[in-house]
Amino acid sequence: MARGVARAVSFGRRATTGWCSYRRVTVAVCIGNLVAVLLVLRSLTAPASFAPTAPNRGEVVQYTEEQIRWVEESIRIRREAEPVELVLAVKKLRKKLAQEVKRREELSLVLKQKVYYDIARGLHELGDNSSLAQQREVVESWRVEKLKNSASTRNQSSLDLSSEETRMLKQALEFNWHMLLEDIGLWIPDEVTHTVHDDKPENEPEEEEIVAGPPLSPQCNAELHTDYDGAAVRWGLTHHKESAADCCQACLDQAKNAKPGELKCNIWVYCPSEFGCFSPDKYEHKHQECWLKQADHPKLNFKDKYSEPYRDAHPTAPVVVPWMSGVIGA
Incomplete structure (x- = not known):
């Protein structure tokens, strides 16, 4: 009986020892597989870690x-x-180009307006019956006079300029005179004979062009595709109106409320085109610009269409004059 019990105990020990050895092998194999999987994942997500090392910076x-x-x-x-x-x-x-842009930007808009008004005053005193040659002579004489008096107080008092503005104006008159004329919108056209050819069949009715906004008063004397010349009473670049009727009314109101000695508006010029209106100066004239002008004897700048010689000299000019104007009391 005792011998049987001893055999059973011995058999149990061997079984236990064998089971423990099998479990250890299984655990070891699982751990090995897990490590292999982790290494594979690391090589896929961070391949740079297995890249060959770069040579040392000191290596030649x-x-x-x-x-x-x-x-x-x-x-x-x-x-x-x-x-x-x-x-x-x-x-x-x-x-x-950078120097030219800098010189153009040196003169402020206020200074350019002062120059324009001073030149326009001289042209106004010359009269509307003057020739283009006489107008050019007046403008050039104004330039020569300002250059001679640039260092004196007389030049500063006539335009009410500071010493810095006087220096900048002198530089513009010497080196950028034509650019200055373009900037202030002063353009004296060449005398070109323009003949209008009417090829329209007889008795064909005129197509009425529709102008946006309320109807204009008869005293506005509105003319489509027309640009009148005159001394600027109100600078159109900063003076916009919703319609041509409002622009005409602004001219009437200015003439009515003008102080003694001030120019009274008798010409209004309006840009009705949504795409803006062409002008030979450097400015971009936009929709609803309203220029108020004055001239004792109003003269046309452009009417109906730009001439072929003019369009040859100004490639960006359209065929038809985009502006509309009117002479009050005409």
């Missing part, structure tokens, strides 16, 4: 004589292919 890379010759040849070919003269010409042109 040795090139062969042939490789060095190739590099030198490549540098020589690239330098010979560079358009050196073109690059220098572009740099000079950019510098020149």
Whole structure:
């Protein structure tokens, strides 16, 4: 009986020892598989960690004589292919354009308006019956006089300019006179004979053009596709009206309320086009601009269509005059 019990105990120990050994092997295999999976995942998500290490910064890379010759040849070919003269010409042109833009921006809008009003006053004293040559002579005489008196107080008092504004105006009169004329919108046209050819068949009714806004008063004497000349009473760049009727009314109100000695508006010029209106000056004249002008004897700048010689000289000019105008009391 005792021997049987001993055998059973011994058999149980061997079984237990074998079971423990099998479990350990299984656990070891699972851990190995888990480590392998983790390594694979790491290699997929961070391949740079397995990349070969870069050489030390202090390490000197040795090139062969042939490789060095190739590099030198490549540098020589690239330098010979560079358009050196073109690059220098572009740099000079950019510098020149930057200087011109700077000179244009130096004169403020208020100073340009003062110059315009002073020149317009001289043209007004000349009279509307003067020739274009006489008008050019007056403008050039004004320029010469301002250049001579640029350092005196008389020049400053006539335009009410500060010393800095006087210096800037003198520089513009010397180097950018034509640009200044364009900036202030002063343009004296050449005398061109324009003949209107009417090819419309007889008895064909005129197509009535519709103007947006309320109807205009008869005293406005509105004329489509017309631009009248005159001394500016109100600068149109900063004076916009909702309609041509409002622009005409603004002219009537200004003439009614003008103080003694002030110019009284008798010409209104309006831009009815949503795309803006062309003008030979440098400004972008936008929709609803309303210019109030004065002239004892109003003269036409443009009527109906721009002439072919004018459009040849101004490629951006349209065929039809976009402005509409009216002479009060005409």
